[in-house]
Amino acid sequence: MAMVLGSLEGRAAERGPAVGKAPATVDLQGTIRVSGAWALYPMMVKWAEEFRKLHPKVRIDVSAGGAGKGAADTLTGMVDIGMVSREIRQEETRQGLFGVPVVKDAVFPTINGNNPVLATLMKKGIKKSVFTDLWIMGKPLTWGSVAGQAVPTRIQVYTRSDSCGAAETWAKYLGKKQEDLKGVAVYGDPGVAEAIRRDPAGIGYNNLNYAYDMRTGRPVAGLQIAPIDVNENGRVDPGERLMSKHDAIQAVLAGRYPSPPARDLYLVAKGNFKGTSLAFVRWILTDGQRYAEEVGYLKVTPGQVKESLKKVR
Amino acid sequence: MRFPLLFVHVLFLAIGVGLFLKAWPLLAEVPIGAILGSESWHPLRGDFGLYPFIMGTLAVTALAMAISIPVCLLSAVYLSEYAGTRIRESVRLAVDILAGIPSVIYGLCGILVIVPLVRELGEAIGIQTTGYSLLAGGIILAIMVAPFIIALTVEVFRTIPIEARESALALGTTRWEMVHHVLLRHARRGVMAAVVLGFSRAFGETMAVLMVVGNVPQVPGSLFDPAYPLPALIANNYGEMMSIPLYDAALMLAAFILLLVVSVFSLGAHFTLLRIGRFGV
Numbered sequence: 001m002a003m004v005l006g007s008l009e010g011r012a013a014e015r016g017p018a019v020g021k022a023p024a025t026v027d028l029q030g031t032i033r034v035s036g037a038w039a040l041y042p043m044m045v046k047w048a049e050e051f052r053k054l055h056p057k058v059r060i061d062v063s064a065g066g067a068g069k070g071a072a073d074t075l076t077g078m079v080d081i082g083m084v085s086r087e088i089r090q091e092e093t094r095q096g097l098f099g100v101p102v103v104k105d106a107v108f109p110t111i112n113g114n115n116p117v118l119a120t121l122m123k124k125g126i127k128k129s130v131f132t133d134l135w136i137m138g139k140p141l142t143w144g145s146v147a148g149q150a151v152p153t154r155i156q157v158y159t160r161s162d163s164c165g166a167a168e169t170w171a172k173y174l175g176k177k178q179e180d181l182k183g184v185a186v187y188g189d190p191g192v193a194e195a196i197r198r199d200p201a202g203i204g205y206n207n208l209n210y211a212y213d214m215r216t217g218r219p220v221a222g223l224q225i226a227p228i229d230v231n232e233n234g235r236v237d238p239g240e241r242l243m244s245k246h247d248a249i250q251a252v253l254a255g256r257y258p259s260p261p262a263r264d265l266y267l268v269a270k271g272n273f274k275g276t277s278l279a280f281v282r283w284i285l286t287d288g289q290r291y292a293e294e295v296g297y298l299k300v301t302p303g304q305v306k307e308s309l310k311k312v313r
Numbered sequence: 314m315r316f317p318l319l320f321v322h323v324l325f326l327a328i329g330v331g332l333f334l335k336a337w338p339l340l341a342e343v344p345i346g347a348i349l350g351s352e353s354w355h356p357l358r359g360d361f362g363l364y365p366f367i368m369g370t371l372a373v374t375a376l377a378m379a380i381s382i383p384v385c386l387l388s389a390v391y392l393s394e395y396a397g398t399r400i401r402e403s404v405r406l407a408v409d410i411l412a413g414i415p416s417v418i419y420g421l422c423g424i425l426v427i428v429p430l431v432r433e434l435g436e437a438i439g440i441q442t443t444g445y446s447l448l449a450g451g452i453i454l455a456i457m458v459a460p461f462i463i464a465l466t467v468e469v470f471r472t473i474p475i476e477a478r479e480s481a482l483a484l485g486t487t488r489w490e491m492v493h494h495v496l497l498r499h500a501r502r503g504v505m506a507a508v509v510l511g512f513s514r515a516f517g518e519t520m521a522v523l524m525v526v527g528n529v530p531q532v533p534g535s536l537f538d539p540a541y542p543l544p545a546l547i548a549n550n551y552g553e554m555m556s557i558p559l560y561d562a563a564l565m566l567a568a569f570i571l572l573l574v575v576s577v578f579s580l581g582a583h584f585t586l587l588r589i590g591r592f593g594v
Binding site for chain 2: 068089091153154156158161162163177179180182183184185186187191194195198199201202
């Protein structure tokens, strides 16, 4: 729906060639057109900026508009590279869509900071079956029944109205598709965060960068991350406690946080990456990885990189 | 003179035919009755039931009309018959500004003000609700169309000759009786036109309604239930069009139905106006 088009040529040109970096061995040129998932947009902007320092003659146009748009634009040849924040669907593979994972992030269940049973939840956590009851079965549960207390407030479930990777990933965690998620649907990641911030009885889910404040690393003011009782032992173990973005990243890296909702983010092309795009994607998989944490993502594992480099050749 | 008229008609037909052709792949596979009557919206499984969206559209529109028509009519009567020049001019300015505000801003205000208000109203009468509901959508739409309807209605009232008012008052009616028997009666056609124009203008303003209505594909059972109107369906899912088979056809069909609903609505109003014209006021 909304489209952001940012040509990075002007900005990078002002800065001139990067000082102190090895000069590019190949004199790349041409235009790379990129579109797709909001989840990857900030990362892609950073990559484009850094890549252009090495190859000033390359022009990179980045636009966002959701994972579905990224896949669609790539298949119709509107762009060279698509950004997709969920696994690539079979229907898309059949039409020739090919992709490699380039970074990871995760989706987290979020609740209001004034949740009526917050203290108990922080101690006992929430089991996956409760999420299934809420989002898939649409059962009218109360917060009391989840916490084992006599609190009659009904849980109000929120989901996303736009088709997006976050919802798809959350649904996959619960063994379903986005279209199977029940709950009041709100537009966009910030929309869900705002709805939860305003509803003490609410529960929703957000991407890493919307659940935690960029600057402080704590959950966004008014929000809490609902701890998932991953091992189902009835309490929140130290490894399941995600009080800060650092905790969350560590839990995802160590595989303590389940995947999904931890997920890979993909770059896709029709067939395979070609020419300048190929060089860009190879750079993203190697040197580009070091910018991931700075922007708030996780690197992909060395094993994934090796496999991807083999595939994009 | 004739050419622009022809152009308008051709354009309308072209849009209609275009949407219909785009929707055809779905219609060729699934009977229209099964699409319009089905409540199951699961694109990945190939279920494209539009019934909840059609009902959502009708419900939001009906609610918005129910809220805004009385308020707008009474405001217009006050502005044209009772208010002093200074109040009239300042309100006219405010109405003009309100009419120009982008719909996404109405949507944001809706999330920040109306959704919590609806939630509290629900709590006050013992219904727990998220506030993202049919009622919130109806209120937002009612507020958005109000400037158009008020401005047009005031204009209509101004066309009624002052002598008509004076002769009624001279017969000893009160001012309200004059408004009731003379003003509203004479202006009936114009008021109808104002309402229809206001709604046609606001009908496509998808964004604000989409932001507060909850977007759950189900037939709303009460004012506090979420709904999912057709324009919101199209706007939310347009980005996903290419990757799921027949999805684009389903969205185009939704657009085609929307066009039909709006056309029927406008034509209905048009013929009502004609009838009023023929049989006199």
